[in-house]
Amino acid sequence: MNSFINEVDFFKGNNPEDIAREYGTPLYVYNEDIIRDRMMKVAGVITRYPYRANYSCKTNTNLEILKIALSVGVNADAMSEGEMRMLLHAGFPAEKIFYVCNNVSADEMRFAIDNGITVSLDSLDQLRLFGEINPGGKCAVRINPGVGAGVHEKVVTAGKKTKFAIPEGDIDKVFEIADKYGLKIIGLNQHVGSQYMDPTPFLEAVDNLLRIAMRFEKLEFIDFGGGYGIPYHKLDDEKEFDMKSFSGEFTAKLDKFVREYGSAPMFKSEPGRYCVAEGGVILGRVHSIKDNYGVKYIGTDIGMNVLVRPSMYDSWHDIEIISDGKVVDRDKKKMEKATVCGNICESGDVLCKDRPLPEVRDNDLVCVLDAGAYGYSMCSSYNTRLRPAEVMICSDGSVKLIRRRETFEDMFAFY
């Protein structure tokens, strides 16, 4: 693909240079149509049985994005009191929120209980705590099925080397604690990891969880977690996650389970990245170009405080160059290897290393693709920099500011 931005008309006819001038850079820009499309796709993964996708909102909690999720009809999972509050604020009713917490205080758990939000417990200790503060209550438990998946060791969330969930060997203890406090276990959940393009480990974990589910009576739901990958190398023609064949294989496993279990609980999943990653880009300004001992450095205002994924996980994000408001044609321009970096005082503050890019000039815009997931939600104020603004290219083509840039007044407001 020569240009994703042009291929999908990401800015819907708006000139990115005008947007960058009006709202400043660095700037998160989202496309409502793409986000709606991906959310609708995850909502339709299983059609034969009662099924809900929970948008995993740690990925991006911008209020407007939560409202899109609500309007598309997906539920949501929350990881913290802040996320629960954001979802309630966006209009999600409590029954559409699933609180998948780990290592939280009694107060945070009580917030979920008092608001009627279903809680999933991630350890025997947390199950005990839940029993103490809410005897006779209903809850779910998060099971570690013993297999994990994911593109980087830091995004694998199950298997034998992670902090998450209750191992299969401890299930008798789950029953003991539930008995002691009169708890009703109404759901099981798992999440094996993130950004897999081959669903084999996920499907293996589905088998494991369904086998474990046979030990629980009258489950109301089973939630298989998220993790569906997106093509981060789309400019090199990487293929999309094959949702259709995944959906077929997934349904076949559920068929077998429903026959053996005798009924179909509500099946759920928890995709985050798939819903929003491709619907977001970052626009940044080129402020300096230099040659340091044979390496060409393109200095931008997209620091690791704006997008931490490349420094944290060595993640790849495709980059397009926008010059005078137009995407530079990669087929027509001479490609030259360059290292694109930010404005933070760390040598790891690098968006990409030795990447073939078309010729870049001072004041051009750098457009980082697939930044809608784990982008803004992982921003920081490192180097006492202000968090960027976020704008939405709405379905009708209008450009809407959906979160203002932080200000220096905000910075002083904590004191």
Ligand code: LLP
């Ligand atoms: N459910 C649970 C319990 C999770 O822990 C996660 C992600 C998800 C669902 C959603 O996973 P997704 O569909 O987005 O893969 N910051 C990393 C990803 C960390 C994922 C943590 N858990 C990144 O930037 O790649």
